[in-house]
Amino acid sequence: MVNGMLAAGKTLVAESGDKVKVAELFGSGGQGEVYRVTTPQGDRALKWYYPQLADARQRQILEGLIARGWSDDRFLWPTAIVLDPEGSQPGFGYLMDVRPARFQDLPALFRRDPSVSAATMRTLVTVALHTVEAYRSLHSRGIAYRDINWGNIFFDPHTGDVLVCDNDNAVVEGESAAVAGTMDFMAPELVRRDKGAQPGTQTDLHSLAVLLFLLLMNDHPFNGAQALQIRCMDEAAKRRLYGTDPVFIYDPSDARNRPVPGEQPTVVATWGALPPILRDLFIRTFTEGVRTPVKRVRESQWCDALSQVLDAITQCGSCGKQNLTQPDGAAPDCWKCGRTLVLPPRLELVTGTGTSRTRRGIRLAPSARVYAHHLVEYPDRHDFRAVVGEVTAHPQNPGRFGLTNHTKDVWTARKDDGTVRDVEPGRTIALRAGLLLEFGGGAEAEVRG
Structure with missing residues (x-):
């Protein structure tokens, strides 16, 4: 059975010498068709160009991209050029990973x-x-x-x-x-x-x-x-x-x-x-x-x-809708019900050393999290799996909240009365206005109401 330009079961060859067998057509676009194919390394996606677009310049671009060998998991990067060894199908295509179903x-x-x-x-x-x-x-x-x-x-x-x-x-x-x-x-x-x-x-x-x-x-x-x-x-x-x-x-x-x-x-x-x-x-x-x-x-x-706005998202206490708020601004009205939002306290973070320190704030709503990227002056990438701390409710008093240490390091907490205590991994410090926290590496924070 023929699916688009390539027949199911047809065998192609990657420039590495690996055999590539066509399985099914995924879809088509402005430049060509995309197929699921089987290779010695497992299933891959193959983009096969329409003949009029499979020119020398496009091949040169592909060769340059493949030569970079870039393995960033945010990109379905070309990995190998594929040809028809029999010459019955003109042109060429390239292999890439299959897009996971969750996307x-x-x-x-x-x-x-x-x-x-x-x-x-x-x-x-x-x-x-x-x-x-x-x-x-x-x-x-x-x-x-x-x-x-x-x-x-x-x-x-x-x-x-x-x-x-x-x-x-x-x-x-x-x-x-x-x-x-x-x-x-x-x-x-x-x-x-x-x-x-x-x-x-x-x-x-x-x-x-x-x-x-x-x-x-x-x-x-x-x-x-x-x-x-x-x-x-x-x-x-x-x-x-x-x-x-x-x-x-x-x-x-x-x-x-x-x-x-x-x-x-x-x-x-x-x-x-x-x-x-x-x-x-x-x-x-x-x-x-x-x-x-x-x-x-x-x-x-x-x-x-965008990072600042993400840390300032506030849920309306009346209708439950999420609202984007100005990170350091006054409480706006909810876009859905029109009632004025009640803004949670803020954790004011300071990172870096010397005179060029970076400041940012996190709204301390229930279940709010502090991530590793919050403790870095200029993060290359925001990783929301690297949780440093989390706002948790008191087990006996649900109206009181604390910040739980999810790292392997000990934090230093200084209360507004001047007392100092360690916050060991897995332990929680009660959140009150004026609380000072030292996370290590020059990262500090203060809770502000």
């Missing part, structure tokens, strides 16, 4: 698919943070992704873990590739085809911001009133909306493209519930960053803001 595509959020019903507001912010960190890792190695869009990110709705797919168009910064991006996500200078404009890490920053806006706001940053006036959203219309005259829907100095409340209620509501720390970054990248690409928000800035 769902981002568009499932907008389809309200049951597969992602477990995703909470905390999950979405975690997805945003992990996505930024993944692309920061790529860019730090001098590689531009060139086609960041919502079809290339998969996420676990329970944990917020992400997986970046379709990495075969990523190239070393400055090199050329056939793919320039997806129109809705492309930087305006690429949409306009400005002279000298090329896809790279700078244009990736615009695409990344569009993806984050869609993830958190459930709409496109340029699809306001002007989009509603377009009768046919064809390529010419998109080129005007995203390239010739891109106006951010919440541009403080240009109200032409404001969302229409009765027609676009979702983005109006979500923007109203967004903390200023994130609003400011979106405004900057979609106003100054549109006009001057070097002013686009960098990955480190997104990481810092």
